[in-house]
Amino acid sequence: MKDYEVIEHTADIGIRVKAKDPASLFKSAGLAMFDIIAEAPHQLSGSAIQQEISIKQEAGNLEELLVFWLNELLSLSNTKELIFFDFKVNKLEGDSLQALAFGRPAKDCKVNVEIKAATYHGLRIWQESGLWQAEVIFDV
Amino acid sequence: MTGMLEKIDDFHWRIPRSYKAGMKVDGLIYADEKLLKDIYHDKALEQVANVAFLPGIVNYSLAMPDIHWGYGFPIGGVAATDIEQGGAVSPGGVGFDINCGVRLLKTNFQYEEIKDKIRDLVYALFSDVPSGVGSKGDIRVSAKEEKQLLLKGAKWAVENGYGCQDDLECTEESGAIPGADPDAVSDRAYERGKAQSGTLGSGNHFLEIQVIDQLFDRDLCDRFELDLGQVMVMIHSGSRGFGYQICEDYSRSMIACLQKYNINVPDRQLACAPVNSPEAKQYIGAMRCAANYAWANRQCLMHLARKSFERIFSMSWQKMGMSLIYDVAHNIAKIEKYVIDGKEKLLCVHRKGATRAFGPGNPALPERYRESGQPVIIPGDMGRNSYLLVGTKKAEEETFGSTCHGAGRVKSRTASTKSTNLNTLLKELESKGIIVQASGRGTIVEEAPSAYKDVNDVVSVVHNAGISKRVCRMRPLGVIKG
Numbered sequence: 001m002k003d004y005e006v007i008e009h010t011a012d013i014g015i016r017v018k019a020k021d022p023a024s025l026f027k028s029a030g031l032a033m034f035d036i037i038a039e040a041p042h043q044l045s046g047s048a049i050q051q052e053i054s055i056k057q058e059a060g061n062l063e064e065l066l067v068f069w070l071n072e073l074l075s076l077s078n079t080k081e082l083i084f085f086d087f088k089v090n091k092l093e094g095d096s097l098q099a100l101a102f103g104r105p106a107k108d109c110k111v112n113v114e115i116k117a118a119t120y121h122g123l124r125i126w127q128e129s130g131l132w133q134a135e136v137i138f139d140v
Numbered sequence: 141m142t143g144m145l146e147k148i149d150d151f152h153w154r155i156p157r158s159y160k161a162g163m164k165v166d167g168l169i170y171a172d173e174k175l176l177k178d179i180y181h182d183k184a185l186e187q188v189a190n191v192a193f194l195p196g197i198v199n200y201s202l203a204m205p206d207i208h209w210g211y212g213f214p215i216g217g218v219a220a221t222d223i224e225q226g227g228a229v230s231p232g233g234v235g236f237d238i239n240c241g242v243r244l245l246k247t248n249f250q251y252e253e254i255k256d257k258i259r260d261l262v263y264a265l266f267s268d269v270p271s272g273v274g275s276k277g278d279i280r281v282s283a284k285e286e287k288q289l290l291l292k293g294a295k296w297a298v299e300n301g302y303g304c305q306d307d308l309e310c311t312e313e314s315g316a317i318p319g320a321d322p323d324a325v326s327d328r329a330y331e332r333g334k335a336q337s338g339t340l341g342s343g344n345h346f347l348e349i350q351v352i353d354q355l356f357d358r359d360l361c362d363r364f365e366l367d368l369g370q371v372m373v374m375i376h377s378g379s380r381g382f383g384y385q386i387c388e389d390y391s392r393s394m395i396a397c398l399q400k401y402n403i404n405v406p407d408r409q410l411a412c413a414p415v416n417s418p419e420a421k422q423y424i425g426a427m428r429c430a431a432n433y434a435w436a437n438r439q440c441l442m443h444l445a446r447k448s449f450e451r452i453f454s455m456s457w458q459k460m461g462m463s464l465i466y467d468v469a470h471n472i473a474k475i476e477k478y479v480i481d482g483k484e485k486l487l488c489v490h491r492k493g494a495t496r497a498f499g500p501g502n503p504a505l506p507e508r509y510r511e512s513g514q515p516v517i518i519p520g521d522m523g524r525n526s527y528l529l530v531g532t533k534k535a536e537e538e539t540f541g542s543t544c545h546g547a548g549r550v551k552s553r554t555a556s557t558k559s560t561n562l563n564t565l566l567k568e569l570e571s572k573g574i575i576v577q578a579s580g581r582g583t584i585v586e587e588a589p590s591a592y593k594d595v596n597d598v599v600s601v602v603h604n605a606g607i608s609k610r611v612c613r614m615r616p617l618g619v620i621k622g
Contacts, residue, residue, distance in 0.1 A: 008552045010182045010209040037273075064395065064408075071388050078274065078381050079331045106274060112582045113553075114273040114342045114622075116236040116384045120391070120408035121211035137211055139236045140343060140553065 004032035007122075007135060013113075014122065014137040022062065023089040025125070025132045026097065029066060030073055030087045033118070033138070038083045039110040051082055051103045058096040063125050065095050066134060070118035073101060083109040115140050145169070145176075145185070151605040155189050155201075162404060163192035168200035170539075172601050175205050178550045178593055182209035184216070191219050193405045194412060196227025198480050198487065202539055204494050205601040206548030206593065210235075212409030215493035215549075218542045220478070223415045223486045228403065230412035231394060231423055233490035234473050236387040238427055239434035240345075240378030241469040243311070244517045244528060245442060246364075247449070248461030249371040251351040251617070257452055261349060262575045262618035264448040269347055269441060270339040271622040272579030277338035279440050286330060287322040289337070293432030294439040294467075302338075302443035309506045311467040312496060315435040317474075321425025326389050329426075333382025333433060338440035342580065342622030344587060345377045346519075347445060349618035350526060356610035360512055360530060364465060364611065372614055373449075373462070374526060375441050376519050378471065383430035390423040415475075415488045424473070431472055438467055465528065466515035470495045470545035478540060489540045497531030497543035497608045516608050520547045520595030522576065522587060522619045523569055527599050528611045535607040543608040547595035556591035557582065569619075578621035587621060 007014030015032045019025040055072055059065035073084055082103030091098040116139040125134045146154040148168075153176065155167030167188040171179055179185060184207045191213055192201035198220055207216035212232030221227025254261075270277045279302075281289055289296040294308055294315025308314045340347060350372045355361050379386075397413035398405065405412065413420040442464065446457035453460060473490045480487075498505055498514040505514050513530035520526045524547075535541050551559070562585050569576055578584050602608045 006554055008554060010184075010552055011215055011549045012211065013553055060395065068392065071392075075328055075332060075385060075388070079328065081274065111273045112580060117388050119211035119232075120395070120411070121232075123408065139211060 002035070003028060007137065009137055012138055012140050014135060016133065016135050018131045018133045020131065022132055023092045025134055026066060026069055026089050026092065026099070027087045029070060029134055029136060030084065030101070033070055033073065033115060034084050037111060037113055037115055038106070039112065040083065040085045040104065051080070053080070053101045053103065055099045055101055056097065061095055063123050065097055066125060066136065067118045067120055067123060069097055070136065074115055074117060076101065077103070081106045083111065113140055151601055155185060157192060160189050162406065163189055164197050165192050165200050167192055167203065169203040169207065170601055170605050170607065171205045175593065175597055175601065179207055184209045184214040187212070187214040188217065190406045190410060191217055194219055194221055194228055194230065194410065195403055195414065196221035196223070196225045198222050198485070202542070204542070204544040205598045206493065206544045206546050208548045208550070210492065212407050213490065213492040216544065217492045218490065218494045218539060220487040220489045220540045221415065222480065223475070223488055226414045227488055228412035229415050229420045229424060229473050229488050230410050230490065231387050231390045232409040232411065233492050234387065234427060235471040235492055236384045237378035237471055238383035238387060238430035239469045240471040241434060241438065241467060242374060242376045242517045242519050243438050243442060243467035244465045245373045245462050246366060246465055247371045247373065250369045251371055252369065254371060258349060258617050259575055261448065261452050262577055262620065264452050265347055265445060265618070266577035266620050268448045269444045269620060271341070271620060273342045273622065275339040275341065275622065276335040279338035280335065281337055289436050290322045290325070290429040290432050291320050292316050293435040297436045297439035297443070302440050307439060307442070307464045310464040311435060312469055315439060315467070316432050317428045319425060320428035320432050321422070322429055324422045324426040325386060325429050329382055329385035329389065332385045333380060336380040336382065337437055338444060339380060340377050340441060340620070340622050341380055342583060345622050346522070347441065347620040348374045348616050350374055350614035350616050352612050353615045354613040356612060360611045363512055366612055373445055374517065374519060375438055375445065377438055377441060379430040379434035380437065382433050386426045386430045390426065393419060394423070427473065431469060435467065466517060468495050468517055476540065487540065489542070491542055493545045494542045495545045496541055497535040498541045499531050499533035499536050502536070513609070516543055518544060518546060518595060518599060521589040521592040522616055523572065523574065523589030524615070525595055526614045527595065529599065529602070529608040530611055531608055532606055539607050543602045544598050547592040547598055549591055550593050551591040553586040556588050557585045560585040560588040560590065574616050574619060576619045576621065580622070583621050
């Protein structure tokens, strides 16, 4: 999957994602981040190795919520040793979010890069040509 | 931006505070004409100007010659704030990898004596020192002990058999900064740091076997017992997931402080709070825990490296003379005293990709370095050089006792990956006598020498500007990357 653009940054790496609504935008950003981090195994061998994690986040505004969401995913990925490969954003109202993240054991994936965190530097969410767009810079 | 830079002399360039409304001080960049060409390429200078907005900032928003685009602060940025005047601390001015730093230890070996063993050593180190993304170590710490580790730092490691007392004397802050507050650390940070003690990590972190290839100051080399051809070991790592989580927790909470304390900064990653506020005190307590975690980590890594040498040479590390020269932090905020406008002031000094460089006579230095000045360790890229410098009085006068921290990136990771062929690079390195082992092949191309400025140029500026002094130069023989 390469449904995002990479923003060139001297030390780190950034992404630009587009989607039809904020919920899809959050999902796309999560997918892009984990696409940079790891390659999922080609053969997805059954549901037993999947884990589903429920996530709730609240922030002061939509942009900060996006960073909170991505950092929560990184943190959970780290502590639970999972690589997330899909997301379901159940509720995105105002500045709060409820979602599900679906992960596979990191040991079953080829992990390429460590992303330390999503940052607030250069963080943007805007609407253009009927699409929601976001830019985020990661510390790698 | 380029037009706004005023030349002061060959190594000093100013961004006047008139560049941007809200700058409280000028920006001051240490660079020469050659390095400036790279610096212009990205947004680092704009970030120097942004840092000048910090509440209570004194003298200048400083940038070292390895400066490049970061997030919030530039990498290579130094800023000091006056605590009495509402001076702020910013988690973004320390970064996610709190107390990322580097240590250098020597050996008694000459390259010629052990050149046939370098490959075995590299393989042994690669197998004995956990590296790579999410790497876990064998050094397990119980929940009760974890608090002791956060309070005692490298001393905890020594007490648990990973090194000796002498190592602590040769570590900045003796390997443990006082004032760490384990209660200010979130459960998530504890969880994230668990099982990562004694692990190298990934990205630009490394363990290298090096050889001294140039002496600059014979007297200092004699004093440090260093000579041409001598084999050295350098370790670059930080506080791993533990530090990342603390930075994230507090970057998040400090965004609310911007409104609470009526602070105006042009980038949310510069979110900060007055050092005397409860929010800042909590952050500083937690940040110091991460700093101590990192010192314990590098102490454990050094222990593992010594054990690998023992395995290959069937000799004790003491007999091989593997003593620590020094360990420095290059992502940290410290409370230090400086004279500003004739008055002694307590400042919060942020070093984001910058190294402390105290000069001769500084009381913070151990007796053995009181005359020479503090050893400063500057890692370069995996194909060229690294340096040992010492700090100077001039650094204490001009840069809050700070200097550069490395070569500084010049090319993005994606650009480096696109322009570098892995096999060609490995052959090139091998032809220079450099053996590389890495957990991820991608890391090698991302970290290719061409992605970095030439550390020789960077060090030349800090030496000529007088904010540190060259002692000797090393070149790599074996490189272990995450």
